[in-house]
Amino acid sequence: xxxxxxxxxxxxxxxxxxxxxxxxxxxxxxxxxxxxxxxxxxxxxxxxxxxxxxxxxxxxxxxxxxxxxxxxxxxxxxxxxxxxxxxxxxxxxxxxxxxxxxxxxxxxxxxxxxxxxxxxxxxxxxxxxxxxxxxxxxxxxxxxxxxxxxxxxxxxxxxxxxxxxxxxxxxxxxxxxxxxxxxxxxxxxxxxxxxxxxxxxxx
Numbered sequence: 221x222x223x224x225x226x227x228x229x230x231x232x233x234x235x236x237x238x239x240x241x242x243x244x245x246x247x248x249x250x251x252x253x254x255x256x257x258x259x260x261x262x263x264x265x266x267x268x269x270x271x272x273x274x275x276x277x278x279x280x281x282x283x284x285x286x287x288x289x290x291x292x293x294x295x296x297x298x299x300x301x302x303x304x305x306x307x308x309x310x311x312x313x314x315x316x317x318x319x320x321x322x323x324x325x326x327x328x329x330x331x332x333x334x335x336x337x338x339x340x341x342x343x344x345x346x347x348x349x350x351x352x353x354x355x356x357x358x359x360x361x362x363x364x365x366x367x368x369x370x371x372x373x374x375x376x377x378x379x380x381x382x383x384x385x386x387x388x389x390x391x392x393x394x395x396x397x398x399x400x401x402x403x404x405x406x407x408x409x410x411x412x413x414x415x416x417x418x419x420x421x422x423x
Contacts, residue, residue, distance in 0.1 A: 221235065222234070222235055222278070223235075223237070223238055224244065224263065224277075225241065226252030226253065226254070226255050226265060226267070227252060228250070228251040228252070229248075229250055229251065230243055230244065230247070230249065230252070231243070231247060231248060231252055231255075231265060231278055231281075232244055233277070233279070244274075244278040244279065244281070245278070245279045245280045246280055246281055247265065247272045247274070247278075247280070247281025248265050248267035248268075248269050248270070248281065249269050250267045251267055251268050252265050252266070252267040253266055253267060253268075253294050253296075254266035254267075254293065254294070254296040254297075255296075256296050256297065256298050256304070258298065258302075258318075261275075261277070262274065262275050262318075263277070263278055264284070264296055264298075264304065264319060265281065265296070266293030266294070266295065266296035266306060267293060268292050268293070269291065270285040270288060270291035270293060271283065271284045271285055271288070271291075271293055271296065271306060271319060271322075272284065273319055284315075284319040284320065285322070286320065286321050286322060287313065287321050287322035287323055288306070288308070288313055288322050289311065289324070290308040290309050290310060290311050291308070292308055292309040292333075293306050293307070293308050294307050294308060294309070294333055294335050294336070295307035295334055295335065295336045295347075296337070297337045297338070297339060297345075299339060299345075302318065303315065303316050303360065304318070304319055305325070305337055305345060305361065306322065307334025307335070307336070307337045308334060309333045309334075310326075310329075310331045310332060310333065310334075311324055311326045311329070311334070312324070312325050312326045312329060312334060312337070312347060312361050312364075313325060314360060314361050325357075325360060325361025325362065326361065327361075327362060327363050327364065328355065328357075328363050328364035328365060329347065329349070329355055329364045330349060330352040332349035332350050332351050332352045333349065333350040334347050334348070334349060335348045335349065335350055335381050335382065336382045336383040337383070338383035338384060338385050338391075339385065340356070340385045340389075340391065341385075341389055341411075342358065343358060343360075344356055344357065344358045345357050345360070345361070346367070346383050346385070346391060347364065347383075348381060348382065352366075353366055353367070353371055354366070354367045354368060354371070354383070354391075355367060367391075370406075370409070371393075371406060381393070381394040381396050382394045388411060389411025390407055390411055391407070391408040392405060392406070392407050392408075393405070394406075
């Protein structure tokens with residue numbers, strides 16, 4: 221029954237369905253972009269000040285940044301095996317011990333901010349970057365390959381933002397642009413349950 225909201229520059233808590241909110245105590249002090257809850261009821265936050273961990277529903281937080289060479293975290297996700305993945309400014313990191321230690325899992329990714337991470341079918345993980353499009357890994361980040369066929373040309377002012385994977389296997393992405401009228405939401409033409417080589421993944 222407790223709600224947590226990530227804002228800039230702190231986390232807020234509500235115990236009455238959002239009628240009243242209070243600061244979430246000590247913890248991240250920068251733009252909170254992602255919150256993850258574990259089955260045990262623990263919380264992780266990803267923000268401009270790194271990754272923080274709470275065992276008391278967000279009242280208090282401890283940093284868990286060991287191994288992170290970049291602590292500007294744009295996205296944080298957890299798979300069914302308990303592995304955590306953090307997308308940062310130019311890197312993806314993985315933790316297999318509940319965030320105590322992190323190691324880089326970025327082979328094949330460009331030096332670009334990771335806006336969003338999203339799990340797909342067959343254990344795949346997708347990453348959207350600020351200016352280089354979408355990438356996929358099927359080996360927990362050991363290698364990444366681009367998945368941009370059909371998307372508009374991507375550059376510093378025109379890039380992918382959020383990602384979503386539907387129950388029937390379609391991948392959705394948001395496109396940001398200040399100049400191009402094709403900014404909006406794009407969907408894969410076919411279900412993406414595995415790595416595609418088609419030149420028509422996106423309309």
